[in-house]
Structure formats: C-alpha cells, structure tokens
Amino acid sequence: MTDVLLVAASQPQLGVLAGAVQKFRALGASVYLACAFDAKGCQEELDRLELDGYHQLPYGIGHLSTSTRRKLKKVPHSRRLWIQSRRNVWLRRHGLGAQQLVALDANAVYTVWRLAQYNTGAGASFGIAPALRALENPRVPGRPSAVATRRKALVPPPALLASDVRRQAKALPQTMLRTATARPVMRSSVGARLWRTALGAPGVPAKVRAALSRQVAEGMRWAGRPGGATLALTTAAGRISDRKIRTGLLDEAVKTELNKGIAPRALDRTVNELLASADEYYKAGDPAAAASTLDRALVLGFHRVVHIDQLSSPLAADPEAFSAPVHRSAVMKKIVEPRGRKTPAATPPADRPLRLLVTTSANDNFLKLILSHYEAHQGVEVRYLDLAASPAMKRLSWAGRRMIENRLGGDALYAEQVETLMRPHLDWADTVFLDWCVAPAVMLTTIDPGDTRIVVRLHSYEAFTRWPHLVDFSRVDDLVYVADHVQDLTTSLVPQLRGPQAPRTHMLDNAMDLSAFNRAKPADARFNLGLIGISQVAKDPLWAIDVLQRVRKADERYRLLLVGSDMDRKTSRATKDYLAEFEKQLAPLEESGAVVRLGPTDDVPSALTEIGTILSSSVREGCHVGLMEGAASAAVPVVRDWPFYAGREHSARTLYPEGWVVGSPEEAAKRILETTATEENWRNAGKLASEHALSAWDWPVVSRRFDKLLLGE
Numbered sequence: 001m002t003d004v005l006l007v008a009a010s011q012p013q014l015g016v017l018a019g020a021v022q023k024f025r026a027l028g029a030s031v032y033l034a035c036a037f038d039a040k041g042c043q044e045e046l047d048r049l050e051l052d053g054y055h056q057l058p059y060g061i062g063h064l065s066t067s068t069r070r071k072l073k074k075v076p077h078s079r080r081l082w083i084q085s086r087r088n089v090w091l092r093r094h095g096l097g098a099q100q101l102v103a104l105d106a107n108a109v110y111t112v113w114r115l116a117q118y119n120t121g122a123g124a125s126f127g128i129a130p131a132l133r134a135l136e137n138p139r140v141p142g143r144p145s146a147v148a149t150r151r152k153a154l155v156p157p158p159a160l161l162a163s164d165v166r167r168q169a170k171a172l173p174q175t176m177l178r179t180a181t182a183r184p185v186m187r188s189s190v191g192a193r194l195w196r197t198a199l200g201a202p203g204v205p206a207k208v209r210a211a212l213s214r215q216v217a218e219g220m221r222w223a224g225r226p227g228g229a230t231l232a233l234t235t236a237a238g239r240i241s242d243r244k245i246r247t248g249l250l251d252e253a254v255k256t257e258l259n260k261g262i263a264p265r266a267l268d269r270t271v272n273e274l275l276a277s278a279d280e281y282y283k284a285g286d287p288a289a290a291a292s293t294l295d296r297a298l299v300l301g302f303h304r305v306v307h308i309d310q311l312s313s314p315l316a317a318d319p320e321a322f323s324a325p326v327h328r329s330a331v332m333k334k335i336v337e338p339r340g341r342k343t344p345a346a347t348p349p350a351d352r353p354l355r356l357l358v359t360t361s362a363n364d365n366f367l368k369l370i371l372s373h374y375e376a377h378q379g380v381e382v383r384y385l386d387l388a389a390s391p392a393m394k395r396l397s398w399a400g401r402r403m404i405e406n407r408l409g410g411d412a413l414y415a416e417q418v419e420t421l422m423r424p425h426l427d428w429a430d431t432v433f434l435d436w437c438v439a440p441a442v443m444l445t446t447i448d449p450g451d452t453r454i455v456v457r458l459h460s461y462e463a464f465t466r467w468p469h470l471v472d473f474s475r476v477d478d479l480v481y482v483a484d485h486v487q488d489l490t491t492s493l494v495p496q497l498r499g500p501q502a503p504r505t506h507m508l509d510n511a512m513d514l515s516a517f518n519r520a521k522p523a524d525a526r527f528n529l530g531l532i533g534i535s536q537v538a539k540d541p542l543w544a545i546d547v548l549q550r551v552r553k554a555d556e557r558y559r560l561l562l563v564g565s566d567m568d569r570k571t572s573r574a575t576k577d578y579l580a581e582f583e584k585q586l587a588p589l590e591e592s593g594a595v596v597r598l599g600p601t602d603d604v605p606s607a608l609t610e611i612g613t614i615l616s617s618s619v620r621e622g623c624h625v626g627l628m629e630g631a632a633s634a635a636v637p638v639v640r641d642w643p644f645y646a647g648r649e650h651s652a653r654t655l656y657p658e659g660w661v662v663g664s665p666e667e668a669a670k671r672i673l674e675t676t677a678t679e680e681n682w683r684n685a686g687k688l689a690s691e692h693a694l695s696a697w698d699w700p701v702v703s704r705r706f707d708k709l710l711l712g713e
Helices: 015-025 040-048 066-072 077-085 089-097 104-119 126-136 148-150 156-173 173-178 183-187 190-197 206-222 226-238 243-259 267-283 287-301 318-330 330-335 368-375 391-397 402-406 412-428 439-442 483-495 522-527 541-555 573-592 604-608 625-633 667-675 678-696 699-711
Strands: 002-008 031-034 053-056 098-105 123-126 352-360 380-386 431-435 453-458 478-481 505-509 528-532 559-563 595-599 615-616 636-640
Touching: 002 015, 002 104, 002 126, 015 031, 015 040, 015 126, 031 089, 031 318, 040 352, 053 089, 066 077, 077 104, 077 402, 089 104, 098 126, 104 123, 104 368, 123 126, 190 206, 190 226, 206 226, 206 243, 226 243, 243 267, 243 287, 267 287, 267 318, 267 330, 287 318, 287 330, 287 402, 318 330, 330 402, 352 368, 352 412, 352 699, 368 380, 368 699, 380 412, 391 439, 402 412, 402 439, 412 439, 431 439, 478 483, 483 505, 522 528, 522 678, 528 541, 528 604, 528 625, 541 559, 541 573, 541 667, 559 604, 604 625, 615 625, 615 667, 625 636, 625 678, 636 667, 636 678, 667 678, 678 699
Parallel strands: 002 031, 002 098, 031 053, 098 123, 352 380, 352 431, 431 453, 453 478, 478 505, 528 559, 528 615, 559 595, 615 636
Antiparallel strands: none
16 A cells, blocks of 8 residues: 655645546555644545645744744744644654645645655655646656656646746745755755746746746756756746746846857847847837847857867857858847948058058957068068057947947947047048957947058957957958858858948968978877867867877877967866867876877977977867978878868868878878878878978968959059
8 A cells, every 4th residue: 555645834735636536546655634724624634635644834933932933943944844843743744654745735845855864765745736647657767766766856737836836936045945955955866947937837927937936046057057047037938928027037048158168049039039039129219228228149159168279169060050140130130220321441552552441359369460461561561550558548448238238329428439439540541450350340440440451360269259249341442361161151141241341351361380390300299199279169179189098099109299388277168178088088097108298389390390290180270280280390290181161172181281180080090091001101101291281371372362462463
C-alpha cells in the first residue's frame, strides 16, 4: 500500500480535492491530509473526503508569546509553517512513512521539501497532477525509479494554484522573498522548480511577477545555477504583455549568460524586443530613449562573447539573415539614411605635397610602415592623430549612444562638439586615412567632411562588431579591405555597402617588412612547429596542440613553439574558460618539453629562425600576419581552412597558394610529415613559401598599391 501525505497551508478547493482523493484511492494509495488551516470550520466537508486520516497543524500565532510572535512575523509564511509544525508527532510519523509527499499550495512547499530531506525515498510534488503521474508510472527496469522521477517534477497545476501563488506573490516583501529563495532552497529541485513554476502562474500582475522573477534569479545565481536564473527571467517575461517590463527581464537574462561566457539562448528574442521598443520610442518622438534602446540592442546583438570569444558565430553562419532584423527596424532605417556630402572630394593637389592625416584610436599596430613611408615621401606631408590620446576626442569617438541619438534628430550638441574638434584637422588634410572601421569612423561621418577625401581601412575584427552598421558610408570615399573574404562577409552584413552610395572598395595587404624575416635556419628547426600569436580564442591554439600530438605519434622530435602573449582571462568568461582548458592540456606537454612557450618578443624574425613549420590554427583571420611572416622566413606554411569562411567563394584557400591550406588536423599532420620527411624536402618547401611571400606581400610590393590609392601614382 502506498501512503500519500497532502500538506495544505491554506484551505484547498475541497471539491477539487475530493476528486483527487478518489484518483489516489483508485491507484491503491492511502491518503492523509495535514491541515495548517482551521479544520474545525470545515470538518463536515473534510469527513466527506473519505481520507484515511487528517490532522490539525498549528496555523495561528496568537497563542504564542510576544517575543515568539515577533520572530515569526519576520519569516515567510512557508517557513513559519515548518517552524511551528516540525516537532508535531503526527506530521513526523506520516511524513517519514509516506511514499509520496504533496504540497497543495505554495506555502506548504517548504514543509514538504524539509520532510523530503529526511524521507529521501519519497517523491515530492507541488500539486495533485504530478503526484498522480508519479503513481501512475511505476518503475520500469532500466529506467529511473518512480521516486526519482517524482522528485524531479515539482510542477504545480496552474488552474488549481494560480490564485494562491498570486496572493502569495503580492504579499511577500523583499526580505521574505530573499529567505524563500535562498541558496539551500534553490539548490534543490523542489525549491527551484517551485519558484520557476510560480513565475508562470496566470493572473499575477506584471510588476509583481517581474519583481519575483528577479528575486528568484538572484537566488539561483547564489546557488550556482545561472541557467536556472535565466530560465526564471525568461519564464516570467513570457507571461508579461508590457513590453518595457518584458524587455527588461529578457535583457537581464541575456546579461546573466553573457557574464558566464555563454552565448545566450534568448539573444535573438531579446534583440528583437529591444528593436521593437526603440521603434516605439522613435515614433513617439523620444530620440534619447530610442537611441539608448537601439544602442543596447546592438551591444547585445554584436557582443564579443557571442562572436569574438567563441569558436563559432551565428553572424558568420548566415550574415544576411543575422543582420536583417536590425536593418528592418524603423529606427535603424533612419540611422542609415545616406546624408552624403555637399562637395565631392578634391583631387590630389599638383602644386604642393599631399596633406595626409593618418588617424586611429590607440591601435597603430598596422600603421608604422605606412607612416614611415609617407613621412619620407617628398610628395606627402603627414600628420598623425591618435584619437585616444585626447580625453575629449576619446569620449566623443566612442560615444555610441550619442552618435545614434544625433542621427535620430536629437543631441545636436554631439555634432557640434565633433565639428569643433575635427574641423581643424579636416580643413588641413587633403586625405584622411582612418585605420579600423570602428567607433571613430562613425564619429567622423557624423559631420560633412567638406572636400577632404575620407579613406577607411577595415581589417577583420570590425565585421563582428556593431560599428560598420552605424557608419554613414555616403561620406566615405574609399573603403580598404585586407582580404576578399572579409569584404564578402562585411558586404553581406551591411546593406549600405550594397547600395548606390557605397564607397569605392580596394584590396590592400597589410604593410609588412618581410625581407627582415628571410634568415638562415638550423637543421633541427625542421622538427619545430610554430604558432605566432595566441592571445585570442579565435587563434584556437588547441587545434595546434591536436596537430602536434598527431605528428609526435610518428616522431617524438617534433615540438611546438608558442610565440606571443597569453590570453587575458579578464577579457571575458568565455576567454577564461577556453584558457583553462588550454592550460590543462598544455601542462603535461610543457613538462615533457613537447611545447615551449617563448612568450612575447620584439624580435619575431629571430624567433622564427627556430621554427620549421608555421601554423595558422585560427577559426577566423583577415590575412594572418604571423603566418605570412613565418612563410617569409622559409617555414613551411600549414593553414587551417578557417571555419568561419571555409567553403565560401573566398576563404583561406583563395588567399594562399594551393597546398598550404588543410581541412583537418589529420591533413595538417600529413602535410607536416611529408614536407619535413627529409631536410631537403623541408628546405625546398620553405624556399618556395618564402619566395611567394616576398613577391606578394613584402612592403616594396604593397607600398606601390598604397601609393596608387593615396597618390594616384
């Protein structure tokens, strides 16, 4: 015989309960009821239920001492019931002897949960329906026990308990909620499922539901269950019609997962809600609110945890589909309206040197050769402007929300401030060369450049950010890419680059002095694989570890040399998690000498003399300078077919010569073993790679292409 103990903190709907008792009896169960309400007031109705027994539990506090009443008033009703009843002999006997414990209302759940901690063999349910299901499905060999199944299913029937949940949610102040959603409760399936289900109960006012969901999410996070926190917020959001409240909850849910380095499950839904809200604010004539909301949508939609600190990205999988919702929004259509320029860019002067303003914000990694070349050029007068060096310019050049608001017709002061700071530079320059198509490009196109020519260079990283979507490309004359596959991706993402007012496009390799890398290598370098740059998740050095382990199965002389700084674990949780796995796999290899970390160096050419095979293990690259430098040094190039671009019209296979690119670690290991089988093979393969690198990418070759772009020569 199965014993079922029902616990009710408030009087249940006795008509509904009568039917439930009959169903329990039909399943061969004895049914007992613990009443934490006035049982005498409904004794006749209780007798008609034909229970096997019921018992009156303490339900009031008027008979207690003043100090005890004062203490009990500070705890939630759910815990108050347990505190008053935990020593009750009848409850303890039936609670420990029952095979199924059932809470009939939310205030009874804590008591049932505590009983289940002592009676570990019993099932625990919130509501009649899951308890009946548990009894109807006895254990099947090879499957989890009915008890195990029941203990996972603490789901209340909304029709029966909605009014109770609604009443509770309204009554519980914050201090009580914190107690009811504390770590021990949220760590258990009973407590966690109880509160998640309560959040979806019908009839709860939106503000109450939102406040409750935030408190539940906080308890989940305290209990180390971020997934539960997200589910609590999204569950509540799904039952709220007020867009502002709903969007706020979804935003918090997404933020919870981003902080854990996880690509959020509700990201698309949240971004779409934010875009709809931005449209509503814009139509209502509130550009400030529209700008703030759109800015948030773009920050989340193009968050680095989703696209940059992962080994895959929905943006790369289907670029047009990914960005389409953004560009369908009314507010975004207003943002990207081309404003053009009053005067076309002037032709280069014939009677004096060209005035060239080279500018960026902090990152001048790819400008040094360009600057030195034109500083020594008799036909060019150069100025260099680092926008990050001036606090005022730095604030303006990265003020995304203000840029958007200005485009929507608000914050006229922003454009005035940009005009004041940038006009002297624009009036001086004939041509502006802006490196990196990020926030400063948006700032610069906020104002009419006059007859100054604007040239912007986009590398690869920018395509995975929100900034190209905000640039007014009708005010950009020339857009420079570093590779065809980057242009393909960016053009697919940004509709204004496909329109009639799109800028002229050019393909220019990065400025690299590759002749400095062509140095003699010792014979034993043949067995050294090298990876230049491991500071980002996108470099995926674990792929290189896989390749190393495969070649070492054939010959343990092979080693891997890592050149460059380690990843910064503070960048994001996703980076921290990847780095932890990398360090775990690296430790035994370092200890055995199979991997050597050389760390950062200012003398990469010297480091490359010890490397016989140069790897590109990345999931995405623009052109991978480190690989090109390695090839110039006569190291044999082995390039992963970068997954973000593999199989497309342009990819690593169209950027590099045939034979350099491999589709898997197995192919990489095979190429390495074949090209390094003998010293002669290795040196011949390295010589061919060096000749190609120097003839295609060395600065004397590339500089002529820059001269043609900037000087028309």
